[in-house]
Amino acid sequence: MxxxxxxxxxxxxxxxxxxxxxxxxxxxxxxxxxxxxxxxxxxxxxxxxxxxxxxxxxxxxxxxxxxxxxxxxxxxxxxxxxxxxxxxxxxxxxxxxxxxxxxxxxxxxxxxxxxxxxxxxxxxxxxxxxxxxxxxxxxxxxxxxxxxxxxxxxxxxxxxxxxxxxxxxxxxxxxxxxxxxxxxxxxxxxxxxxxxxxxxxxxxxxxxxxxxxxxxxxxxxxxxxxxxxxxxxxxxxxKGLATGTLNRSLGTDGPEAILAGSCSGATRGQVDLHKANHPTFAIDVDKVMNGYTTADEIVTFIRENQGKAPLAYSSGTPEDVRRMQEKYGREIVAEKLDNLFAETARKLVKSGITRLVVAGGETSGAVVSALDLGALQIGSEIDPGVPVLLSGGETPIALALKSGNFGTPDFFTKALERLAAR
The missing domain is CATH 3.40.50.10840 (Putative sugar-binding, N-terminal domain)
Incomplete structure (x- = not known):
């Protein structure tokens, strides 16, 4: 190396x-x-x-x-x-x-x-x-x-x-x-x-x-x-230490899901555009904190809407975020949401999801840590700064991990298309 x-x-x-x-x-x-x-x-x-x-x-x-x-x-x-x-x-x-x-x-x-x-x-x-x-x-x-x-x-x-x-x-x-x-x-x-x-x-x-x-x-x-x-x-x-290589086209076919935990302006805009034409599940932070919204509920929603690019999101305005943090505590809210997205991702993959788009740095960290996928191959670029990632194993998982402020308005649908095998 x-x-x-x-x-x-x-x-x-x-x-x-x-x-x-x-x-x-x-x-x-x-x-x-x-x-x-x-x-x-x-x-x-x-x-x-x-x-x-x-x-x-x-x-x-x-x-x-x-x-x-x-x-x-x-x-x-x-x-x-x-x-x-x-x-x-x-x-x-x-x-x-x-x-x-x-x-x-x-x-x-x-x-x-x-x-x-x-x-x-x-x-x-x-x-x-x-x-x-x-x-x-x-x-x-x-x-x-x-x-x-x-x-x-x-x-x-x-x-x-x-x-x-x-x-x-x-x-x-x-x-x-x-x-x-x-x-x-x-x-x-x-x-x-x-x-x-x-x-x-x-x-x-x-x-x-x-x-x-x-x-x-x-x-x-x-x-x-x-x-x-x-x-x-x-x-x-x-220096002659490497020969140079071009990005490879990587991907896999199979059921899809989108999870968004970023509150950035770019992600909120992407969520708004996506939910105009696709099924979405808005995660209510109050219900999460009180135990009413669970990973099983989100997984059921996504599986019932397979093939329609279903999205589950927690992407409030700065005012919404501030209000929840003041009510429950910043770290407590972040940990609860991270755990929810992590458990949701585990259950989605266990249920057969093979294409997964995740928005938000902290959310992506929670999801990928929970999935424990090992080394990931780097594929082609979806948008600046966001490549296709592909795990190994008998059932590869194709991922797109998006920082909150990255991506064009139509990023979610574009990413799912690029994660598919070509």
Missing amino acids: LLGVIADDFTGASDIANTIAKGLPPHGGLRTAQFLGVPKSPAPKDVEAGVVALKSRTIPVQDAVDQSLAALYWLLDQGCQQIVFKYCSTFDSTREGNIGPVAEALAETLGAKGVVACSAFPGAGRTIYMGHLFVNDRLLNESGMQNHPLTPMTDPDIRRWLRYQTKSPVGLVVHRFVTEGAAAVRTALNDAAAHNTLVIVDATSDEDLAVIGDAISDHKLVTGGSGIALGLPANFIK
Whole structure:
């Protein structure tokens, strides 16, 4: 294995696995596999890039550090020459969050300084300029992310936000250096390494990310969103360590289900469009908290509507979410919903569901952890950042794990079509 990734949630892991498997023309990507948690056995020998998916974004800091270091040691044992710590392109965190502590722990273990921190993903509208993160034409704190139920982002200055979490100052390489090319970025990072462990790097386009990727070809550690991996496969291919490969068409036939637990604006819009023409089950949080809505009820609804792209969702407005959190407690609501979706997914697969679309990072983490599918093959891209995933075994399961803000309005029906065998 050449390239190892530690991802702090399951949708993010799929996102960066897709980026690495796809790569950039004319080189293509690397043979990539996604692992659900730290594997207990070696990776298959033909895997060139391995993505370890953790559910560490919102857990206690020390737990996140410990899990990330365990993933690091496993990846190093597989022979990885470069490590990527992947977090969300909207830098999902709090002032007391895990991104800074995990990044610093990985850097200390690897003896790395001047480590890139770049969450830009222009293909999904995330760009960084002068250290400030934009979502399309809005600053991060005006994009809807300020209303996130677990990681509200109220400051677009990523250098300042990251500094709340770190022991050392955070540097910045501004866009001017990126436009001057890889050599200029390399020099700026080397200069920053004298004072900074982590360095924010501006990027407003895929071309910028390719320049940054070229500049950090010999870095032991890289951190950022999936976009930061865009130029990394080419480095190994140019060195003759990999031959490059194109995404494969993967999928399976069989019954389908959609589960949505994200409250993002994009997911709510996708739910609204889908329910206009398909059967939907709205999960009432009050009924969940009081034990009236169960996994069996959701499974029955989905099985009764097979072949019609049935959707079960819990995707309230920011006001609805805030009201439920105030009534029951933020962590209690999140845990109850995660457990509901996990149990529902287990029972759906046991009942014969083989195509499953899941929306929401926390929801995807709960679902995939419950299913325990082992290594997942990376297939073609459904929408930017969301690939087809296929499990092994006698009865393969085809998955699409979508971060809340990702995907076009018709994502749900499109994803089910792409998950089918072709």
